[in-house]
Amino acid sequence: MFNLDAFPALKGCRFPRSIIGYAVWAYHRFAMILRDVEDLLAAQGIVLSYETIRDWVNKFGRYFAGKIRRGRPTPNDKWHLDECVVKINGKTYWLWRAVDENGDTLDTLLQSRRNTKAAKRFFYKFFKRWGMPRVLVTDKLGSYGAAKREIAPDLEHRQYKGLNNRAEASHRHTRRREKIMGRFKSPRQAQRFLSAHDQVAAIFRPKRHRLSAASFRHARADAFCLWNDYTAEMRA
Incomplete structure (x- = not known):
């Protein structure tokens, strides 16, 4: 090669x-x-x-x-968001992830909370990088709706679990690597690794x-x- x-x-x-x-x-x-x-x-x-x-x-x-x-080309206008638990040194963190319609990761952010403030921070991060989508698809976590109403009240928001399989499935590669690496050693290491790993996966998978x-x-x-x-x- x-x-x-x-x-x-x-x-x-x-x-x-x-x-x-x-x-x-x-x-x-x-x-x-x-x-x-x-x-x-x-x-x-x-x-x-x-x-x-x-x-x-x-x-x-x-x-x-x-x-x-x-x-990468501009992603389509329908994005899926989800968050999963990551344990680091016995402490619980939440890995927020946005994926496009094809299931490729657009952005990730590791945070210690999954409240409205955390959701707003994640929205600001990936809206700044990728612009505003037409539709957001999430699970029923209330933080998404509260953050969207403040930041983008006109954005279409579809919020029920059955539609969000793409975002949920995108976590499996993280789980696999987390296991092989013997868990992440720090939030900084996890964020640095995942920011690169997800982008490499987008072109090689x-x-x-x-x-x-x-x-x-x-x-x-x-x-x-x-x-x-x-x-x-x-x-x-």
């Missing part, structure tokens, strides 16, 4: 862009821990510490996520069941080309 010698080294870095990009891609694309990525690179003769990979993931994951987000084999291969090839372009543009 990636030619690990294709791009020159970053200034001040021991390894070339291609190896860094490959490590970040592997970590976010597959259900791996850092040591798995270390072994994957070692099998190709690239010896480094998993702590180095951690630094790359933390430093460049946000860069790749930003590139993917800016390059097309809805295969909706595509022909040829269309799926084409979508995958496009995703690899995008990733290589973003890797070539990396800066230290």
Whole structure:
């Protein structure tokens, strides 16, 4: 897939862009821990510490996520919102997520509450980034309705559980990675990881069941080309 010698080294870095990009891609694309990525690179003769990979993931994951987000087409006008519980160091947090009609994540925000103030904060965040949709679909949590009445009273709001399966299903990848990682270690780590992970998933996990084999291969090839372009543009 990636030619690990294709791009020159970053200034001040021991390894070339291609190896860094490959490590970040592997970590976010597959259900791996850092040591798995270390072994994957070692099998190709690239010896480094998993702590180095951690630094790359933390430093460049946000860069790749930003590139993917800016390059995505404008989402359709019907968005689904949901929140799920995340336990971090014995404390309960709520992961708020907005997805488009295809189930791809638009935005996430980890908060310690799910009251009206928290809902407003989430609305402000993704409205600023993506604009205003035509329809919001949520479950019956009252915070959504209260926040919408203050921020966007004319926005159509459909609020019953049966319609919100897309948002609820989007949490399963988070649950899988949370389990493999042995739970998130801090709210900051969780937010940083999920902000990158969800965007990588948006281009490398097309809805295969909706595509022909040829269309799926084409979508995958496009995703690899995008990733290589973003890797070539990396800066230290």
